[in-house]
Amino acid sequence: MSLALCALSHTPVMGVHQPADDVVDRVQAAIDDARKFVVEFDPELVVVFAPDHYNGFLYDLMPSFCIGAAATAVGDYGTSGGPLPVDGSAARAFTAAALERGVDVAFSERMTVDHGCVQPLDLLFGGIDAVPVVPVFINCVAEPLGPVGRARLLGEAIGSAAVTLDRRVLLLGSGGLSHDPPVPRLAEAPPEVAERLIAGRNPTPEQRAARQARVFDAALAYAAGTTDLMPLNPEWDRRFLAVMASGDLAQIDSWSNESFVEQAGHSSHEVRTWLAAHAALSAQGSYEVRSSFYEAIPEWLAGFGVTTAQPRRS
Ligand SMILES: O=C(O)/C=C/c1cccc(O)c1O
Ligand SMILES: [Fe+2]
Numbered sequence: 001m002s003l004a005l006c007a008l009s010h011t012p013v014m015g016v017h018q019p020a021d022d023v024v025d026r027v028q029a030a031i032d033d034a035r036k037f038v039v040e041f042d043p044e045l046v047v048v049f050a051p052d053h054y055n056g057f058l059y060d061l062m063p064s065f066c067i068g069a070a071a072t073a074v075g076d077y078g079t080s081g082g083p084l085p086v087d088g089s090a091a092r093a094f095t096a097a098a099l100e101r102g103v104d105v106a107f108s109e110r111m112t113v114d115h116g117c118v119q120p121l122d123l124l125f126g127g128i129d130a131v132p133v134v135p136v137f138i139n140c141v142a143e144p145l146g147p148v149g150r151a152r153l154l155g156e157a158i159g160s161a162a163v164t165l166d167r168r169v170l171l172l173g174s175g176g177l178s179h180d181p182p183v184p185r186l187a188e189a190p191p192e193v194a195e196r197l198i199a200g201r202n203p204t205p206e207q208r209a210a211r212q213a214r215v216f217d218a219a220l221a222y223a224a225g226t227t228d229l230m231p232l233n234p235e236w237d238r239r240f241l242a243v244m245a246s247g248d249l250a251q252i253d254s255w256s257n258e259s260f261v262e263q264a265g266h267s268s269h270e271v272r273t274w275l276a277a278h279a280a281l282s283a284q285g286s287y288e289v290r291s292s293f294y295e296a297i298p299e300w301l302a303g304f305g306v307t308t309a310q311p312r313r314s
Contacts, residue, residue, distance in 0.1 A: 003162060004041045005281045005309040006034050007173035007244070007274040010119040011300040012077030012212065013219040019299040030293035030306040031123055037290060037308040038124050043170035045087055046125075046133045047094070047158060047280065048117050049273040050174040051140035056112030059186060059198040064146050065103070065154050066137040067095045068111030073128060077212055079118040080128045087132040090165065094134060097161035103154045111135060112201070116270070120174045131170075138276060140175060140269040141183055142197075148260070148272055149253035155276030159283025173277030175270025177237040177294075177303035180230035182218045183267060215301075223299040230265040232296040237264070237303040240271055244278045244307065245289045264303075278309070286312045 008031070018024055055074045057066065069088040075081020091107075098105045113135050121128050136158065138151055155171075162169045184193050196203075203211065221227045243252055252275060260268045281287050293306040 003159065003169050003171060003281050003284045003311065004037070004043070005171045005173070005277050005287070006038055006120075006124065006307070007277050008034065008120055008123070008306040009176055009302050009304040010116055010174050011302045011304065012115050012119070012215060013300045016216055017219050017223070017299055019297050023295060023297060026293070026295060027297070027304060030291070033291055034306050034308050035124050038170060041168060041170060043131055044167040045090055045165070046121070046131050046170045046172055047136060047162065048121065048133055048172045048174060049136045049138055049155070049276040050113065050117035051270050051273060052114055052116055052137055053141060053183060054197055054200065055114035057137060057139065057142070058200060059142060062139060062142045063106035063137070064139050064150065065098070066106040066108050066111060067091050067098070068108045068113070068135040068137070070109050071111040071113050071135045073118045074112060074114050076208060077115045079115045080122050082128070084113070084128050084135065085132050087134055091134045094136070094158045094161050098154060098157040101153065101157040101160070103150065103157050105154065111137065113137070116174055120172055136276070138272045140272055141267065143185065143187070145257055145269060147253065148255055148257070148275065149250070151272035151276045152249050152252070152279040155279030156283060158276070159280030162280060163283050171277040171280045173274040175273045176268060177240060177271055177305050178233040178264035179267045179302040180265030181267055181301045182215060182229065185266065219299060219301050222301055232298060232303045233264045234294070234296045234303060236268070237294060237296070237305065241292060241294060241305060241307065244274055245292065247282060247286055249275060249279055249282065274307075281309060281311070284311045288312045
């Protein structure tokens with residue numbers, strides 16, 4: 001058995017509205033390097049810790065966490081769509097391990113995932129069919145959210161089960177870092193938007209296209225500085241990355257949900273996926289960061305990070 005980690009931001013604006021060429025080149029180099037790391041590790045299973053953006057999980061039934069034993073991708077924003085090659089027995093083992101450790105995960109034999117789960121698979125593996133996966137949903141958008149430390153405990157539980165497998169397991173975290181994209185919030189939503197957040201699965205192609213166009217337009221306006229969306233926070237991002245690299249993950253338990261929003265934007269909660277992935281990696285002992293890239297990219301609406309890490313070699 002062995003574990004490895006790759007955590008990276010996702011943004012559907014990538015490739016649609018680009019920052020300067022030199023920025024794109026640096027991001028591409030970081031992704032290429034992460035892909036090289038993953039190819040060399042040659043994972044036999046990929047555990048994807050990812051948020052959802054009201055495509056699979058809505059307010060009609062919103063868990064804090066859900067492990068999927070079967071899953072289908074909606075294929076939003078041009079990401080791969082269709083069934084994922086989920087390892088159902090590994091998913092059930094991870095679920096049992098989490099419940100045994102007092103982390104009350106939900107479990108799904110028919111999970112739906114979106115770009116949050118699929119974009120990293122597309123970027124690192126060229127699609128969703130390359131390696132068996134276990135998708136692990138972490139609620140990062142639908143308030144109220146539990147304390148951030150619960151994601152750490154989830155990761156530790158899944159990691160404790162992953163290290164017992166006689167397989168190479170890649171822990172993939174997807175999201176963040178600081179960002180405040182125009183994702184609607186139930187508390188402020190007008191009735192028709194509230195209905196979509198509660199029960200708006202399977203939008204029509206026209207509805208999905210309109211939603212995606214709104215995000216693309218927001219990205220253009222954000223880069224031009226003409227929106228009231230919160231600024232990216234490189235200082236906060238770098239502080240978060242330093243905590244992940246330190247291995248002392250429990251210190252983040254004191255970061256209140258309010259502080260995430262106030263300092264790093266409503267969708268900065270997506271870093272819970274990074275936290276869970278690093279906590280899972282820690283199940284194999286202390287770890288070392290092999291590579292860390294970060295750049296604030298307003299054109300993509302995100303503080304964009306790419307990290308690879310592995311158990312510390314003695
Ligand atoms: O369409 C959505 O709901 C979200 C889009 C988005 C935009 C920028 C950064 C992200 O992490 C996103 O999920
Ligand atoms: Fe997201």
